[in-house]
Amino acid sequence: MTHRPTARLRSLLALLALALGLLVPCLAQAHPHVWVVMASELVYGADGTITGVRHAWTFDDMFSTYATQGLESKQKGIFTREELKDLAEVNVTSLKEYDFFTYAKLDGKKSPFVDPVDYWLEFKDSMLTLHFTLPLKTPIKAKGIELEVYDPSYFVDFSFADKSPFALKNPPGDCKVALKKPTEEETSSQLQKLTESSFAQDSSRVGELFANRVSVRCP
Numbered sequence: 001m002t003h004r005p006t007a008r009l010r011s012l013l014a015l016l017a018l019a020l021g022l023l024v025p026c027l028a029q030a031h032p033h034v035w036v037v038m039a040s041e042l043v044y045g046a047d048g049t050i051t052g053v054r055h056a057w058t059f060d061d062m063f064s065t066y067a068t069q070g071l072e073s074k075q076k077g078i079f080t081r082e083e084l085k086d087l088a089e090v091n092v093t094s095l096k097e098y099d100f101f102t103y104a105k106l107d108g109k110k111s112p113f114v115d116p117v118d119y120w121l122e123f124k125d126s127m128l129t130l131h132f133t134l135p136l137k138t139p140i141k142a143k144g145i146e147l148e149v150y151d152p153s154y155f156v157d158f159s160f161a162d163k164s165p166f167a168l169k170n171p172p173g174d175c176k177v178a179l180k181k182p183t184e185e186e187t188s189s190q191l192q193k194l195t196e197s198s199f200a201q202d203s204s205r206v207g208e209l210f211a212n213r214v215s216v217r218c219p
Helices: 007-023 060-070 085-098 186-194 197-201 204-209
Strands: 034-046 050-059 102-106 117-125 127-139 144-149 156-160 164-168 174-182 212-217
Touching: 034 144, 034 212, 050 102, 060 127, 085 117, 085 127, 102 127, 127 186, 156 212, 164 174
Parallel strands: 034 156, 034 164
Antiparallel strands: 034 050, 050 127, 102 144, 117 127, 144 212, 174 212
């Protein structure tokens, strides 16, 4: 008898390449294998405190196809939110080890996140989009917010969406947002300075060169 893999097993297999790539400390392999387009927002509470970050990450079509291969659906090639429930859980569980590639500083101090909430997957135009909210461990009021999104190993390449890449949800006043994308000129110059020996000592330096940065200033 032939046993079909469960949705959860397929999900784990789909993420195996990602996990392995993150663990390979080799400069020669410091190039992306998965591409993610992101649209995010900084979420404020009613009292003006920053409560977390909400992400929508759209994976490239190749990764999306592989991740959904073998998943059961009522209609071929179309997956509902409920049918993708197990895959969404595997995604957020696997990404936890890497801090969800999201790093925050509030008024100059590192501010960690806790486990995500409201996570789910959407399948549209043959691509998966992972929606999830990262709550701050300690919601606080801050005038200066710095966010970075990047994969330390650069196995996953992140880029801002062309339309509405970042927004503020219920901001306390007229806050200003500035985005900084990694440029080819800057990253090429830095990569030339990064020797193989120094990479072996601190592989996260490669991913930082390709970090997408958000700066928020509030009155």
